[in-house]
Amino acid sequence: MEKITCRYCKSENTVKRGLSQTQNRGKQQRHLCKDCKKTFILDNGFWKKKNSEAKITATIDLYFSNLSSRKVRNHFRRHWEHNASHVTVLNWCREYTLKVSKFIDTLKPQLSGQLYADETEIPRGCNTKRKGGDKFWCAVDWGTRYINATLYSPNPQNMEDAVSFMAKIKQSNDKPKYIQTDALTFYPRAFTKVFYNNIRKKDERVKHLVNNVSKTGKHNVRIETVFSKIKDRVDDFRGIKALWSAPILMQGIILQHNYIEAHTTTGKIPAELAGIKLDVEKNRWLGLILLSQSAQLP
Ligand SMILES: [Zn+2]
Structure with missing residues (x-):
């Protein structure tokens, strides 16, 4: 059986000591520490929250499914106990995006490299x-x-950002089969710099394909569904002023895409196709939060 560690003195000398009625989250298991004699409830990721796990995870799912924070708030007023302001909606989205991201960063998706x-x-x-x-x-x-x-950058396109972006691609996939970009002028140099293409032998270079839409008139329809989904979702950012906040919410949108929703053309969740198997049930946000909590990352 899994050992329960005391949240005060870290002792494993603990026993179950009945259920506690919490104000907003139903009955929770209480534990007694035989060393420091304190009782405590374990933090499953929702400790001291004044709302239920169901409501909090529904909020996050609705917001990242492209409902604005004010529309989510209005939904609360019609359907749930207690109101939550649109700021609370954003707070929950950010808090749990950060928590789950830490866990997801430890996973290794298997990519096609295209x-x-x-x-x-x-x-x-x-x-x-x-x-x-x-x-x-x-x-x-x-x-x-x-x-x-x-x-995420507050600047217009520039060389430095193009290089940072390429470096992040390389970090996630050391030698992709190819990378296709648009005709942005910074790409070829950033590409060469990051993938050392000028000093590699010809057949060892990473292929850089350029799709010049103004010349070909063709958008990359194969992949455009993903990008257009993201473009649809950033409208709520008009009301967001803070630069610290927006990148976290973007991260949440990406998380929703990679780990929560089945993609329309493949019918599968991208993480599943990338060989990541997670022990989560229908409420995937809840599952991911519980997994992130029990992984006990720093
Ligand atoms: Zn203790």
Whole structure:
């Protein structure tokens, strides 16, 4: 049986000591520490939350499914006990995105190595006086539709960001079969720099394919469904002012894509296609949060 560690003195000399009625999360198992004599409830990831796991995970799922934070709040008012403001909605989304991301970073998706890269404009703060948007750089693996590398930047496209983005792709896949990009001028140099293509033998180079839409007139329809899904989801960012907040929410959108939703054309969740098997049930956000909590990462 799994040993329960005391949350105060870290002793494993503990026993179950009945159930405790919590104010908002039903009955929870209470434990007694025989060393320090304190009783405690284990943190399953929702400790001290004033709302149920069901409501919190429904919130996160609704928001990342492309319902704005205000629409999620309005749904609460009609369907659930206690209200939650649209700020609470965003707080939960950020808190659990960070928690689950730490866990997911330890997983190793098996990718096809056929990568497609794209940049999306993020209209952060465009409701206010701020003009222009941020840039979100994103690479998708064709075989799995898994999004394997992203970069959030408050700057217009530039060489430094292109190199950082390429480095992130390399980190997730050391030698991809090819990377296809649009005709952005920074790509060839960033590509050569990161993948050492100028000093490799010809047959060992990573292939860089360029799709110049203005010349070919063809969008990459194979992969466009993924990018257009992301583009559809950033509308709520108009109301978000803080630069610290937007990248976390983008990370949540990617998490929703990779680990929660079955992709429309493959009918499968990208993480599953990438060979990642997780012990989670129908409520995948809940499952991921519980797994992340029990993994006890720093
Ligand atoms: Zn103790």
